[in-house]
Amino acid sequence: xxxxxxxxTTNTCAYCVMVERFLDMKGLKxxxxxxxxxxxxxxxxxxxxxxxxVPITVVTxxxxxxxxxxxxxxxxxxxxxx
Amino acid sequence: xENNPVHDLVVIGAGPAALSAxxxxxxxxxxTLVLEKGVIGGLAAITDSVENYPxxxxxxxxxxxxxxxxxxxxxxxxxxxxxxxxxxxxGSDVKKAYTADNKEYLAHTLLxxxxxxxxxxxxxxxxxxxxKGVHYCATCDGPLYKGKRLVAVGGGNSAAQxxxxxxxxxxxxxxxxxxxxxxxxxxxxxxxxxxxxxxxHFNTEISQIVGEGNFVKRVVAKNNQTNQNVExxxxxxxxxxxxxxxxxxxxxxxxxLDERGxxxxxxxxxxxxxxIFCAGDVRSGATEQIASAVGEGAxxxxxxxxxxxxxxxxxxxxxxxxxxxTDSRTxxxx
Numbered sequence: 072x073x074x075x076x077x078x079x080t081t082n083t084c085a086y087c088v089m090v091e092r093f094l095d096m097k098g099l100k101x102x103x104x105x106x107x108x109x110x111x112x113x114x115x116x117x118x119x120x121x122x123x124x125v126p127i128t129v130v131t132x133x134x135x136x137x138x139x140x141x142x143x144x145x146x147x148x149x150x151x152x153x
Numbered sequence: 154x155e156n157n158p159v160h161d162l163v164v165i166g167a168g169p170a171a172l173s174a175x176x177x178x179x180x181x182x183x184x185t186l187v188l189e190k191g192v193i194g195g196l197a198a199i200t201d202s203v204e205n206y207p208x209x210x211x212x213x214x215x216x217x218x219x220x221x222x223x224x225x226x227x228x229x230x231x232x233x234x235x236x237x238x239x240x241x242x243x244g245s246d247v248k249k250a251y252t253a254d255n256k257e258y259l260a261h262t263l264l265x266x267x268x269x270x271x272x273x274x275x276x277x278x279x280x281x282x283x284x285k286g287v288h289y290c291a292t293c294d295g296p297l298y299k300g301k302r303l304v305a306v307g308g309g310n311s312a313a314q315x316x317x318x319x320x321x322x323x324x325x326x327x328x329x330x331x332x333x334x335x336x337x338x339x340x341x342x343x344x345x346x347x348x349x350x351x352x353x354h355f356n357t358e359i360s361q362i363v364g365e366g367n368f369v370k371r372v373v374a375k376n377n378q379t380n381q382n383v384e385x386x387x388x389x390x391x392x393x394x395x396x397x398x399x400x401x402x403x404x405x406x407x408x409x410l411d412e413r414g415x416x417x418x419x420x421x422x423x424x425x426x427x428x429i430f431c432a433g434d435v436r437s438g439a440t441e442q443i444a445s446a447v448g449e450g451a452x453x454x455x456x457x458x459x460x461x462x463x464x465x466x467x468x469x470x471x472x473x474x475x476x477x478x479t480d481s482r483t484x485x486x487x
Contacts, residue, residue, distance in 0.1 A: 083292035085198040085216050089191075093235070107296045117367060122284040123389075124294050141284060143191065145235055146253065 073152055074135070076101035079116050079127040086143035087126040093145060099152055101128075159247050160186045161467060162457055163260035165238045166399070168195025169443045170433025171266035172222040172231075173450030174457070179229035181458050186258065187226070188236030188250065194219020195268045196396075196434075197443050201292050201318040206443050215292070218443070238267075241406050243426050246466065261467050262457050265408070265416055265424070265431040266450065269396035269441070274306060278362030278369075279392075286369030286389045287362060291315035295391070298323050304372050304385050305329070306359055307393035313337035313345055315393050325350045327385045329357040329374055357383065362390055398435045411437040422453040423460075430457055 076094060078101055080087035094101050106113055106125065113123065120127045120139045128140040130151045138151045162178055164171045167189035178185045192198045200215030209218075227233065237253040241263060250258040271289040273279060279287050288294040295318060303323050305316045308330035314337075316328055328345070333355045335342045345351055354374075360382075361373040371386050398415045400408075409417045409425040415437035422430050432449035434441050439449070461467050 081293065081296040083201060083214070083216070083296065084290075084294075085192045085194065085219070086290070086293055088216065089193065092193075110297075110299060113297055117285070121367065123286065123297055123367070124284040124288065125297070126293075145190075146237075 072133070073099070073130045074133050075131045076152065077104055077129045077131075078102070079104050079106055079112070079125055079129075081105065081125050082107045084125050089143045090126045090128055090148065093148065094152065097152060157257060157259055159466070160184055160258065160260040161461060162186070162262045162264060163188060163248070163250050163258050164264045164266055165236075165241070165250060165402075166195065166266035166268055166433070166435070167193045167223075167233060168266060168268045168433055168446065169197050169218075169222060170268070170446040170450040170453070171195075171264065172219075172226045173447040174264055174266065174432060174454040175226040175231040175450075176222075176229060177451050177454030178457060179226065179231045181454070183454075183458060183461060185231050186260075187231055187233045188238055188252070188258065189233065190235065190237035190253075192219070193223050193233065196270075197446075199290050199292050201315065203443060239402050241265075241403065241408075241429070243407060243429065248428055261428065261461060261464050263429045264453055264457065265400075265403070265429065265435060266433045266453075267399035267402075268434045268446075270399055271392065272395045272397050274359060274392050274394060276359050276362055276372075278364065279390075282362055282364050282369050282390075285367050286364055288389060288391050289393075291318050291391055291393075294389075295319045295322050298389050300324050301388040302386065303327075303389050303391060304359075304387040305391045305393060307395070308332055308334070309336045309393065309395060310338055310341060311395075312393035313341035315391065316351060317341070317344055317348065319391060320348050320351050323350070325352070327387070328353045329359055329372075329385075330355050331358050331377065332356070333378075354383075359390075396434070396441070400435060413437075415439070421456045422449060423456060428460060428464075430460075 122141045130138045140148045161184040164187040175185045197215045198219035202212045204212040240251040242249040247259045248263045303326045305328045356378045357374045359374045416431040417437045430453045432453040433446040
């Protein structure tokens with residue numbers, strides 16, 4: 072079980088909704104950061120992920136290590152949040 | 154595999170054709186499982202605004218339409234699961250679908266409704282800057298370019314529609330079109346012409362995407378009439394140059410494809426393998442319209458209903474006489 076999950080999204084991103092639904096289905100809580108509303112965080116996301124795209128999901132593990140999942144990528148997201 | 158149920162129908166894909174079929178089949182008490190590896194609603198879900206789908210005079214966002222289709226299918230009992238189908242097989246008595254996570258799904262019938270995916274440019278720098286300057290989904294990544302300058306590539310409806318969406322966000326867009334005219338519908342072309350922050354460049358083929366570090370800086374293109382190179386300063390490139398069918402998973406399945414890789418069907422949407430059907434944009438001859446895909450989903454569902462009536466293992470009792478003549482081929486247990 073991760074310590075926390077943050078999803079970086081935009082208002083019109085369908086893939087972001089799919090990530091949210093996947094985490095809902097797993098019963099996991101998450102925080103949404105909307106880059107439409109907080110564009111000043113784009114640079115931070117780029118530095119963290121190496122990608123300027125959404126969704127970006129940041130999974131913080133119990134040991135505070137972070138795993139960054141780019142896009143709607145269930146084969147990577149599922150083990151990251153297990 | 155023990156305790157692996159045989160579904161009446163497994164639908165591969167969850168776009169408008171798939172969900173429309175599922176609405177029809179589940180209402181007819183045909184147990185239906187939908188497997189999707191991407192977005193519920195398919196490419197329609199990532200379309201900013203759908204203006205030509207009947208019944209919505211003011212248009213509807215692709216995401217909302219997808220949500221409504223999903224809700225309607227689920228209302229009648231459709232089950233949706235994540236599943237990246239990598240292979241199908243025509244077993245002796247059941248069809249099989251295998252997923253990337255090594256699951257095996259059994260079914261009396263399969264419906265291939267996997268739609269299309271975006272075609273890549275194959276230009277230098279495209280792979281290198283994918284997701285950090287090169288994008289295929291305007292509604293996803295367009296908002297990250299507010300106030301910036303973009304290049305959009307393509308001359309069809311998608312290019313026009315998505316460029317109009319991007320133009321509301323960004324400072325300026327250069328649209329590069331390989332041919333000497335639009336393929337997009339007149340109404341969209343007129344809107345483009347009235348949008349002051351869009352400039353259209355015909356006969357222009359992109360050859361290289363150039364960046365520095367994590368950022369795209371410019372694209373190099375060639376005018377195919379004059380052979381002159383031309384450069385466009387840009388912060389990002391959005392590619393809308395057409396679609397390719399999602400049929401890679403059908404390699405070795407025996408399903409007949411056309412020369413472009415789309416699935417061939419008869420007029421009742423049966424493939425060359427009895428019990429395996431196909432609907433929507435992945436079908437050879439499809440019109441790539443949401444309304445058409447929804448219609449094809451309904452047609453496929455009716456054909457599947459007739460087919461299942463003939464499957465002894467699935468028969469629950471006497472079925473009412475079906476007046477509709479569908480797939481004329483006869484089921485054989487052999």
